[in-house]
Each structure stands twice: as C-alpha cells, then as structure tokens.
Amino acid sequence: MKATTLPEINVHRNYKDTVFRMIFREKENLLSLYNALNGTAYEETNDLEITTLENAVYMNYQNDISFVFDFELLLYEHQSTCNQNMPLRDLLYVTRVLQDRVKNANLYSKSLIRIPTPRFVVFYNGTDFQPEQQTLYLSDAFEKKQDEPSLELSVTVYNINLGHNGELRAVC
Numbered sequence: 001m002k003a004t005t006l007p008e009i010n011v012h013r014n015y016k017d018t019v020f021r022m023i024f025r026e027k028e029n030l031l032s033l034y035n036a037l038n039g040t041a042y043e044e045t046n047d048l049e050i051t052t053l054e055n056a057v058y059m060n061y062q063n064d065i066s067f068v069f070d071f072e073l074l075l076y077e078h079q080s081t082c083n084q085n086m087p088l089r090d091l092l093y094v095t096r097v098l099q100d101r102v103k104n105a106n107l108y109s110k111s112l113i114r115i116p117t118p119r120f121v122v123f124y125n126g127t128d129f130q131p132e133q134q135t136l137y138l139s140d141a142f143e144k145k146q147d148e149p150s151l152e153l154s155v156t157v158y159n160i161n162l163g164h165n166g167e168l169r170a171v172c
Contacts, residue, residue: 020078020123024065025050033076034069036172037121042070051097066097073097073116080126086155087138090120094153120155130159 024030027045035042049068065076075090075097083089098115105113124130138153139146158165 021052021064024076025052030065030067031069032172034074036168051100053093053096053100066093068116071116073118075118075120077120077122079122079124082124082126082128082130082157083122084136084140086120086122086157087136087153088141090155091138091153094118094120118153120153122155122157123160124157125160130157130161132159132164133157 024033027048027050030050031042031045031048034040034048047069051066051068051073052064053066064078065074067074073094075094077086077090079086101115102113107113122136134157136155136157138151139149142149158168160169
C-alpha cells in the first residue's frame with residue numbers, strides 16, 4: 001500500500017486578532033466598546049476618528065485599533081497571549097500616530113501644540129491565568145529603576161474570558 005501525503009494546512013494563528021479588527025473597525029462597534037469601558041452612552045460617531053495605521057507596520061509592530069474620541073487617543077489591542085512588552089510596543093506605535101497628527105505643526109513655535117490624551121488598553125482572552133484587570137508599565141522594562149521615571153506609559157489589561165469582566169462583556 002502506497003503512503004498518501006496529506007496536503008499542508010496553514011492555520012492563521014491570529015484569526016481572533018483579525019476578527020477583533022474586523023468588528024471594531026466599524027465606528028458603531030468601536031463606540032459601543034468605548035462606552036462599555038467608560039460607562040458612557042455616546043451615540044454619535046461623527047467625532048470618532050480612526051487613526052489605525054492601515055497596512056502599515058512600524059518597526060514590525062502593528063496595532064489593532066487606534067482612534068481619537070473625546071480628546072483621547074486610544075489604542076486597543078486584542079491578545080490571546082500575555083505580552084509584557086505592550087507598553088514598549090504602544091510607545092513606538094503612539095509616537096508614529098502622533099507624528100502623523102502634528103506633521104504640519106511647528107514644533108519650535110512658542111505656542112503649545114495640543115495632542116489628545118493617550119490611553120492604552122489590551123483585551124486578553126488566552127488560556128493562561130490572568131487577573132481580572134492589571135496594569136503593565138513601561139518603567140518595568142527600564143534597566144535602571146527610578147522612583148519617578150521621566151517617561152512612563154501604562155497599559156490596562158482586561159481579562160475578557162468567561163467568568164471575568166462580565167459587566168464589560170455584557171454591555172458590549
């Protein structure tokens with residue numbers, strides 16, 4: 001009997017990530033998620049500006065969803081693995097988004113250039129145990145620890161697995 005070679009099957013490892021981006025690139029869905037996180041009830045999507053760098057990878061780092069709303073620049077990520085490097089990844093990404101926003105501004109002017117307040121969120125649904133909510137800090141990666149680092153960035157991680165953050169999952 002001759003052995004049969006099975007065709008190679010390529011599984012898209014990031015399918016959950018792709019679905020997350022597909023769902024939340026729609027402004028209505030994104031606003032619903034924003035409202036769920038913030039306990040707000042905004043309905044009008046006209047003031048929501050999507051800033052995701054489409055088909056662009058900055059230094060090999062991609063972001064799922066980036067948008068400006070209510071004077072905030074929000075970066076939302078979906079992950080099925082815990083990634084302690086999210087603050088660094090978000091720093092690199094937000095720098096690129098802000099560069100695009102102020103590209104025509106005079107950075108040497110006496111006038112202050114106003115920018116939206118950045119906020120970074122990760123939605124985790126992997127199989128490893130993670131707390132209900134946790135905060136990751138950029139300063140945790142600093143080789144030399146300081147009481148008050150000159151640069152800090154925090155990322156809020158929500159565990160959205162069954163049995164965690166039920167209220168958040170129920171409203172969005």
